[in-house]
Amino acid sequence: QKEVEQNSGPLSVPEGAIASLNCTYSDRGSQSFFWYRQYSGKSPELIMFIYSNGDKEDGRFTAQLNKASQYVSLLIRDSQPSDSATYLCAVNIDYKLSFGAGTTVTVRA
Amino acid sequence: EAQVTQNPRYLITVTGKKLTVTCSQNMNHEYMSWYRQDPGLGLRQIYYSMNVEVTDKGDVPEGYKVSRKEKRNFPLILESPSPNQTSLYFCASRGGGFGYTFGSGTRLTVV
Numbered sequence: 001q002k003e004v005e006q007n008s009g010p011l012s013v014p015e016g017a018i019a020s021l022n023c024t025y026s027d028r029g030s031q032s033f034f035w036y037r038q039y040s041g042k043s044p045e046l047i048m049f050i051y052s053n054g055d056k057e058d059g060r061f062t063a064q065l066n067k068a069s070q071y072v073s074l075l076i077r078d079s080q081p082s083d084s085a086t087y088l089c090a091v092n093i094d095y096k097l098s099f100g101a102g103t104t105v106t107v108r109a
Numbered sequence: 110e111a112q113v114t115q116n117p118r119y120l121i122t123v124t125g126k127k128l129t130v131t132c133s134q135n136m137n138h139e140y141m142s143w144y145r146q147d148p149g150l151g152l153r154q155i156y157y158s159m160n161v162e163v164t165d166k167g168d169v170p171e172g173y174k175v176s177r178k179e180k181r182n183f184p185l186i187l188e189s190p191s192p193n194q195t196s197l198y199f200c201a202s203r204g205g206g207f208g209y210t211f212g213s214g215t216r217l218t219v220v
Contacts, residue, residue, distance in 0.1 A: 034208045036208075041214075042213075043199055043212060043213050043214050044211050046208040049208050088151065090208075095157055095159055095165075096167070097142070097154070097203075097208075099152040099153075100151055101149060101150060102151055
């Protein structure tokens with residue numbers, strides 16, 4: 001079993017819609033959780049982090065964490081063409097940050 | 110500007126010819142790490158360093174070496190590169206608990 005798994009995608013959403021991305025992790029000792037955005041050929045860019053169960057909102061982004069279900073999600077509201085990218089879920093345990101394979105999102109104008 | 114600098118950005122080399130990819134950060138971060146990214150496999154950790162002279166293996170360390178003689182620098186060494194090391198490499202550093210800052214990446218091709 002992979003440590004971090006994401007919907008394989010690709011995910012296509014119309015402009016203005018909500019994009020929903022899911023991620024599950026295998027290690028219950030995981031301490032913190034991150035969402036990165038990566039444009040093609042570029043380096044990952046941190047967009048959200050969450051440590052506690054519940055929701056965390058930052059602008060159009062909302063991260064949700066459920067440690068009991070070992071599940072973390074990212075919602076992108078009012079999706080824009082500039083949100084078209086690959087989104088990487090990452091899970092931190094001590095000094096190790098493990099990544100999922102990523103979900104590619106395309107926002108249709 | 111706070112950043113992680115990798116060099117070179119692109120590198121084509123031949124099998125067996127030793128190479129070094131440099132990584133430097135100006136944020137005084139203690140923790141640094143190397144990842145490789147391959148299609149469908151995501152980012153996989155190669156090595157990490159918790160501080161000067163303290164390094165440890167990640168998930169895919171075979172064929173790589175690292176050193177951490179200074180806090181700001183964390184070079185990745187391929188003593189005898191092989192074609193299966195063709196990949197996109199990222200260096201990253203971490204300060205506090207707020208995720209990693211990544212370098213711009215090095216696209217390595219081994220022929």
